Amino acid sequence: MASIEEVAREAGVSITTVSHVFSEKRPVAVATRRRVLAVADRLNYRPHRAARGLATGRTMTIGLHFPFEGDPLLLNPFFPELLEGLSAAAAEAGYGFLLIPASLEAKFPLRQALNEGRFDGVIIADPTEDSTLVPLLLRHRVPLVTAGGRYLGSPQVPWVDNDHRGGLAQLMAHLEEQGYKRPALLSTKDGISYARDIEETFEKEVRARGGEVTIVRADDQSEEQAFREALRLLNQPRRPDAIVAGIDRQAVGVLRAARTLSLRVPRDLGIASGGDTVLARHSHPPLTTMRQRPRVLGEVAVRLLLTIVERSAPPENRILPAELVPRASTRRVRSPRAKARRPADAAPGPQAPQPGPGPGPGPGRASPG
Amino acid sequence: MASIEEVAREAGVSITTVSHVFSEKRPVAVATRRRVLAVADRLNYRPHRAARGLATGRTMTIGLHFPFEGDPLLLNPFFPELLEGLSAAAAEAGYGFLLIPASLEAKFPLRQALNEGRFDGVIIADPTEDSTLVPLLLRHRVPLVTAGGRYLGSPQVPWVDNDHRGGLAQLMAHLEEQGYKRPALLSTKDGISYARDIEETFEKEVRARGGEVTIVRADDQSEEQAFREALRLLNQPRRPDAIVAGIDRQAVGVLRAARTLSLRVPRDLGIASGGDTVLARHSHPPLTTMRQRPRVLGEVAVRLLLTIVERSAPPENRILPAELVPRASTRRVRSPRAKARRPADAAPGPQAPQPGPGPGPGPGRASPG
DNA sequence: TTGTACGCGTTATCAA
DNA sequence: TTGATAACGCGTACAA
Numbered sequence: 001m002a003s004i005e006e007v008a009r010e011a012g013v014s015i016t017t018v019s020h021v022f023s024e025k026r027p028v029a030v031a032t033r034r035r036v037l038a039v040a041d042r043l044n045y046r047p048h049r050a051a052r053g054l055a056t057g058r059t060m061t062i063g064l065h066f067p068f069e070g071d072p073l074l075l076n077p078f079f080p081e082l083l084e085g086l087s088a089a090a091a092e093a094g095y096g097f098l099l100i101p102a103s104l105e106a107k108f109p110l111r112q113a114l115n116e117g118r119f120d121g122v123i124i125a126d127p128t129e130d131s132t133l134v135p136l137l138l139r140h141r142v143p144l145v146t147a148g149g150r151y152l153g154s155p156q157v158p159w160v161d162n163d164h165r166g167g168l169a170q171l172m173a174h175l176e177e178q179g180y181k182r183p184a185l186l187s188t189k190d191g192i193s194y195a196r197d198i199e200e201t202f203e204k205e206v207r208a209r210g211g212e213v214t215i216v217r218a219d220d221q222s223e224e225q226a227f228r229e230a231l232r233l234l235n236q237p238r239r240p241d242a243i244v245a246g247i248d249r250q251a252v253g254v255l256r257a258a259r260t261l262s263l264r265v266p267r268d269l270g271i272a273s274g275g276d277t278v279l280a281r282h283s284h285p286p287l288t289t290m291r292q293r294p295r296v297l298g299e300v301a302v303r304l305l306l307t308i309v310e311r312s313a314p315p316e317n318r319i320l321p322a323e324l325v326p327r328a329s330t331r332r333v334r335s336p337r338a339k340a341r342r343p344a345d346a347a348p349g350p351q352a353p354q355p356g357p358g359p360g361p362g363p364g365r366a367s368p369g
Numbered sequence: 370m371a372s373i374e375e376v377a378r379e380a381g382v383s384i385t386t387v388s389h390v391f392s393e394k395r396p397v398a399v400a401t402r403r404r405v406l407a408v409a410d411r412l413n414y415r416p417h418r419a420a421r422g423l424a425t426g427r428t429m430t431i432g433l434h435f436p437f438e439g440d441p442l443l444l445n446p447f448f449p450e451l452l453e454g455l456s457a458a459a460a461e462a463g464y465g466f467l468l469i470p471a472s473l474e475a476k477f478p479l480r481q482a483l484n485e486g487r488f489d490g491v492i493i494a495d496p497t498e499d500s501t502l503v504p505l506l507l508r509h510r511v512p513l514v515t516a517g518g519r520y521l522g523s524p525q526v527p528w529v530d531n532d533h534r535g536g537l538a539q540l541m542a543h544l545e546e547q548g549y550k551r552p553a554l555l556s557t558k559d560g561i562s563y564a565r566d567i568e569e570t571f572e573k574e575v576r577a578r579g580g581e582v583t584i585v586r587a588d589d590q591s592e593e594q595a596f597r598e599a600l601r602l603l604n605q606p607r608r609p610d611a612i613v614a615g616i617d618r619q620a621v622g623v624l625r626a627a628r629t630l631s632l633r634v635p636r637d638l639g640i641a642s643g644g645d646t647v648l649a650r651h652s653h654p655p656l657t658t659m660r661q662r663p664r665v666l667g668e669v670a671v672r673l674l675l676t677i678v679e680r681s682a683p684p685e686n687r688i689l690p691a692e693l694v695p696r697a698s699t700r701r702v703r704s705p706r707a708k709a710r711r712p713a714d715a716a717p718g719p720q721a722p723q724p725g726p727g728p729g730p731g732p733g734r735a736s737p738g
Numbered sequence: 739t740t741g742t743a744c745g746c747g748t749t750a751t752c753a754a
Numbered sequence: 755t756t757g758a759t760a761a762c763g764c765g766t767a768c769a770a
Binding site: 016017020027029032054055 | 740748
């Protein structure tokens with residue numbers, strides 16, 4: 001494994017120049033830069049993590065916090081993919097990870113870790129409004145980015161999130177197109193920004209169509225709670241003809257409620273949800289969802305955090321485009337383009353072609369705050 | 370944050386001595402050691418990760434590999450807890466981690482990472498027999514420990530695992546006690562050591578009781594496959610009166626098959642499984658399981674890996690005691706000790722008192738290989 | 739636009 | 755049983 005010194009020698013420059021080629025902290029002549037990069041590439045050079053950390057005072061470690069553990073973690077299955085995105089981007093930049101356990105009061109000596117500066121920055125997934133970690137980190141001036149949600153307690157925490165509002169707007173248009181007249185929203189009581197986003201958007205979209213706004217909030221994201229709330233909704237005199245659930249696990253509960261009441265999906269009841277996980281793809285019928293891209297989310301979050309850490313860049317939020325994946329659970333109008341041979345709606349419909357495995361379209365930008 | 374030099378000065382010794390107090394690489398007089406530790410504690414000193422890495426040539430980073438992704442990851446929900454254990458133990462020792470993605474062929478430049486020595490060691494969860502990563506790591510002489518399973522392709526890979534054989538033996542005794550006469554085993558075709566363990570133990574235990582050995586293997590760990598296999602089993606002329614599933618998700622499928630055939634659980638059919646996750650606890654009725662302790666598993670795996678990395682210790686395997694958690698799905702003989710007020714079998718029975726949150730009993734040892 | 743030289747905090751070698 | 759000192763690889767203040 002080559003060191004900066006070998007690269008400098010081979011390229012006929014000083015290590016300072018090599019350093020600056022990589023850090024971009026001062027201008028380097030184009031020719032010199034090219035030469036250095038060529039040599040570095042040939043020698044397979046990459047800056048040594050520990051050496052960099054020692055020189056800069058950084059630990060080259062990012063803290064990771066998922067504010068849920070055990071069961072709830074399973075209820076929100078986009079976690080593993082998010083983690084892969086985070087890890088890939090961190091590795092790319094020469095950083096490693098540590099987990100900050102969900103229960104801060106556990107044996108993990110968080111305050112000590114902070115005082116020791118054991119992480120250069122922290123990424124928090126799906127922050128809740130009552131998070132105790134966020135204020136603590138703010139107080140210690142630890143660089144911080146939330147991913148998959150915004151911290152509602154303070155506008156100054158930079159975030160990366162999916163465009164849930166745009167996604168739900170697409171979904172509502174789709175429902176209208178499919179002839180659904182009285183959609184209801186099944187949200188949750190968790191203090192997360194996602195719930196606020198979809199509730200506000202739902203209300204706006206329904207009002208825009210002159211409809212009546214029906215929103216119920218389950219205690220948690222479980223299938224059980226969703227089942228109960230859905231039963232209640234569907235037993236009303238003027239029952240909804242479509243239910244939008246926040247999380248696809250909830251939609252599974254709604255589906256069960258429909259079966260219990262002998263309602264046919266999608267004919268008597270349309271069902272859609274957010275979070276395009278295995279649950280949505282493998283249910284019967286498969287569920288229309290708003291796709292989230294946890295892997296991309298993770299990558300973008302790490303890059304944002306590192307620009308703040310390494311460049312002291314001003315906090316800037318990122319919003320990723322949403323994508324509707326229509327499936328059988330809401331498709332009751334025959335599309336002329338829907339050809340026969342596709343395996344029973346397991347694949348996304350023609351309105352949302354399956355994208356390749358790549359990171360997809362680049363993130364857009366939103367104004368801070 | 371104090372450095373080694375301050376500690377040395379305060380304690381009136383050289384930094385060399387302080388270093389050795391912490392690394393334990395050479396003997397230090399008891400009095401000296403005590404003094405150094407006292408000062409270090411007072412100054413809140415901890416060795417600096419990057420500095421250590423620079424001096425030793427280590428990266429202070431552990432690679433983590435879960436050989437499944439997306440859906441299968443959700444099917445095996447002990448993942449998050451394992452991760453927490455791994456992270457906690459790594460943090461304790463001053464290490465961070467990076468994920469090695471499940472699909473090695475993806476953009477992650479693994480070979481390069483190995484050549485650069487980007488990790489000091491790797492932990493692989495649930496290795497399959499056809500793993501391509503394990504041979505690659507062995508070739509590169511990267512220290513390696515498998516957790517939650519053994520690599521069947523080579524005996525020289527050290528492992529940490531639950532005592533599945535002991536656990537299943539307990540379970541079989543429990544089934545006998547509950548009057549089940551014809552248990553069947555629902556295993557999987559995955560090339561994992563767990564499947565081999567339970568199949569061999571099941572066979573042995575059934576034979577010891579003079580029974581007939583019935584084992585079926587599902588293609589994967591899904592509920593669907595388990596449902597199908599269970600239906601087939603239960604439609605046989607001499608159907609089993611108990612089904613032991615490898616994974617509790619499979620047991621959920623078996624439960625559904627029982628409902629489909631109007632078999633009462635536990636009366637007509639006993640159902641038990643391995644992996645005490647939320648699925649087992651929340652099903653109806655709750656499932657008897659062999660509890661695994663992913664968090665402890667993770668901690669032990671990291672410690673084992675680090676002794677190999679830091680001390681070049683000989684590989685030594687660790688086996689964690691198994692624990693049976695009897696629940697309603699197999700309890701058809703009234704236990705005189707089972708008092709009334711407990712909430713419908715949601716808690717473990719009296720034969721397996723709920724242990725505290727601590728790491729539990731220390732790991733036992735097994736001979737290598 | 740580029741280079742020199744020092745420091746970051748620790749471990750390892752050698753000496754006492 | 756302990757200490758002095760030279761690496762480890764990089765970033766950067768200062769100099770040219």
